Amino acid sequence: MMMSNAKLNKVPAGDCPQLDINIRVSYQQFELAINLPIPLKGITGIFGHSASGKSTLLRAIAGLEKTLIGDITLTSDGVADKALVSKTLVNSEQGYYLKPEARQIGLVFQNSRLFGHLSVLGNLEFSVKRCKNRQLDLNEVIELTELTTLLEHQVNQLSGGQQQRVALARAILAEPKLLLLDEPLSALDQHSKTQLLKMMLNIQKKLNLPMLYVSHSLDELQQVCDTLLVLAKGKVVNFGNIHQIIHQLNNFDDPTLIHQQTSLSLPIKQFNNGHGLAVLALNAEQDIYLTSDKAFENQTQLRCFILASDISIALTEPSNSSIVNHLFGTIKQISHRKNKVLLTINCGSQEFFVTISAFSQQKLSLNSRQQVYLQFKASAVRTFIH
């Protein structure tokens, strides 16, 4: 705490909030070694198998991992003016270690870790009482997390989803500069998951609070993250735009990590074409049809994915087919895997991923740079309901 003033440095204007990590955490069987600047914008997903170091990374950032070597610096909005201020969280070389309670970093755990001796409101007030320079309105956060009717309840009478909402609200009310989420949905049912994801997205936008979201479920991350960090065995494997990273993961051919797919964010051209299909603009010439949903109506952009196994290849333009989507593209890459072949196909500037059997590949004898048609049903375009 004493040194924290000395560690604050103004940052040149124009930069964005950022977390600079250069650390090494060693255990007997495991080592986490990360050297990476993470721009803090929106929600950044951290993805990987269990024991890939995801949680250890979050604990190191939060200050709960005491044996690390290296340094972590958080650059975020200052209090007085909106100028960016950078704050050293830990620097092992200088023996500097900022305690978790002084880091202004929130963490929502997998098990909500609510205080059993306090009511829902008591848990929220725990944060409010300890927050300096309060700016958030308690009632606004209660509304955002839909806790209005639960305030007087004892926390262990709540369902798992309700408990996580209290944990989320409690973390937000401490007004952190960065919110960490460690598998917050893994113990919840599908309905609660969707509800909480929606809530997280909404809160992120309303409060402009950057989040790091750890999960082993790519499905969850795809719904809310703009950027994805992939860890394996304690090292960074990929980092970047979520769609690009998912496409890179396709080439790993690891079914426990990812179902090979094309991941897209496309503008909505038409909510309903009169037959229950929505239309997305892929590029100037080509559209993608998918089953429409009421939830699309408030949105201009839609996130969706198409499994590589749901797309088929034709050499001529299919005309007499019930399949509504056929796109024209050029084969960029063919990779053989046992009895399957993974094709990377460029449709305009968008890459698509298609798996066909080795048998079909032999029959069609596809070549690189060959022009083909992709076919997939409207129902093969999967969306996340926001």
Next chain:
Amino acid sequence: MINSDLQALVTTLEMAALTTLILLIIGTPLAWYLAKMTSRFKVIIEAVVALPLVLPPTVLGFYLLIAFSPEYLPGQLWQQTTGQQLAFSFSAIVIGSVLYSLPFVVQPLQKAFEQLGDSLLEAGALLGAGPIDRFFSIVLPLTKASFITAASLGFAHTVGEFGVILMIGGNIPGETRVLSIALFDHVEAFDYARAHLLAISLLIGSMVLLAAIYWLNLPKRNNNKNLNQVRSIK
């Protein structure tokens, strides 16, 4: 009850109350330290704390008597600072009781702190609560029942103490003459009526106190309030 017995009762209650207070003040950090300790020396400290459970009170009393005498350093220091002899004083029986009842306070607290674990403390820290704040706002309310248990056991055990007091306190009315000693006196003088009165009051008093502790620790009573409490008394 007769005046001298009443005086013994007052001395007993004073001794037990002061002992319990001191035990809570030194026992809490000691229990915390033991609960968080991972060093292999932990077992040695635990054994030392548990020693009064198995040691004959007269052994403890014997060594304390020697330590408290003016010929040895602790007794000397006491005499230099207070001007009074330590052995056979009220202070001596309080110090003796603190050592004698230590495990009854430290063990339930240590168990409660171990069960509480770190997870809620980590959550508290990330919400901006410092260590002292965390102790009073999280640990204390969640382990309240264990504190009540520890204090009650410490108190009751001190009230029932005999051997250590006999060795280091003697039998000075108003100073070191406590109920258990008074009872022994009556028996030696064949005054069974007065002995009965003291014995039955001690019996009922202890019984009521223990029943109250067990009632406080009923699982049903705590289920909705405190998840992480120690529910069993040693």
